[in-house]
Amino acid sequence: MKITDIQAVKLTMPDSVPSTSAAASSVTSPQHAAGHPATAPAAKPWRSGWAEDAEVANPMSRYPHVKRHRSMWLPKDWGAVWCKVTLEDGTWGLGSTAHGRPVAAVIDDHLAPQLIGQDIMAGEKLADMMFRLTKPYGTVGLASYAISAVDLALWDARGKVLDKPVYELLGGPQKESLPCYATGNDVDWYLELGFKAFKLACPHGPADGLDGLKKNEDFVARAREQIGDGCELMLDCWMAFDVEYTVRLAERLRPYGLKWMEECLLSEDFDANIALRQRLPWQGLATGEHWYTHLPFQWACAHRVVDILQPDLTWVGGLSTCVKIAAAADAAGITVLPHGGGGTAFGQHFTMAMGCADLAEYFIGSPPGVPLEQLRGIPGVPIAKDGVVIPSNAPGFGMEISEDWLTPFFG
Ligand SMILES: [Mg+2]
Incomplete structure (x- = not known):
């Protein structure tokens, strides 16, 4: 064929599209703003979602004029x-x-x-x-x-x-459903939604000095207190640190039992990953959301610099590249948890099929109190219920997008 x-093409969904089958958020990166409800929600939000306003440590945090929020320097x-x-x-x-x-x-x-x-x-x-x-x-x-x-x-x-659904093309389902962890800083809301694993976005980095280090510890301690000892807790550091800062922060956070610290270093600095692994042998480490092609992942498996690889299916080269990454990682006994994987059809199908993927990331930036069912997402993409997603078994990725919602990008 x-x-x-x-x-x-550009996708423009009409306002009339029902949102009940929609994903909680097709938004999995700060390049896109937090997921907003398409229409006035029936439920009253408790407050606005964390992603709208929260400061998150990042590679540009050293420049005060854009430090406040990543939207101040990302392409508009x-x-x-x-x-x-x-x-x-x-x-x-x-x-x-x-x-x-x-x-x-x-x-x-x-x-x-x-x-x-x-x-x-x-x-x-x-x-x-x-x-x-x-x-x-x-x-x-x-x-x-x-x-x-x-x-x-x-x-x-x-x-x-x-x-056939794409996960059938990958060899068929390896599991019945996908347990998800919630990404975001509205932990009280994620607990209410039934999630049992949580990843915070780290607010402070080297630019905030000793005071920021203390505030980071308080921030993680508060979350650990909220979720108790029976839930996993992770910290996303979004390329904001260097080796020295990561080691200092990790040592302060050791009592809070982080499952992993994520993307602490600039993505191209491979030697720093080796140094960090040597200086933090006891801390779970994850990275890869800003790595491209299968090659850095193959390198990471060969050198065992991290415990968890996090390719983004929509950035790294697609599903074909992720299949290569999964093969290398599985052979090395390393886990692959795609960036944003639980909230997109692409990540759901990959995770459903792969034995090296035992957890899916579910980004939630929407206002606490507004049920995920009321948010606008891509029709046909299942949403998490009680922290679990079951991928669509419709042909392809199962997205229910009408052809007339598509127009040429350069119209
Ligand atoms: Mg991340």
């Missing part, structure tokens, strides 16, 4: 982008990613003309072609976002042609 078209007008792949029998599939404007150009100007006419079933060939096509300008970074959207759309179309 030949591919007849590949195009970068790039938006999200989807990729639509159409086959000769009219079947079409969809994938999505971030950083729309430059990424859409890579899809339309380069990847699409090279892949149109190829066989949709030649999955490894198509993934390998995209990996090699982008070499002259770098497969990592923005090109990797474009590859991800195309690769996911190819998997969605392949599932629809074969009339």
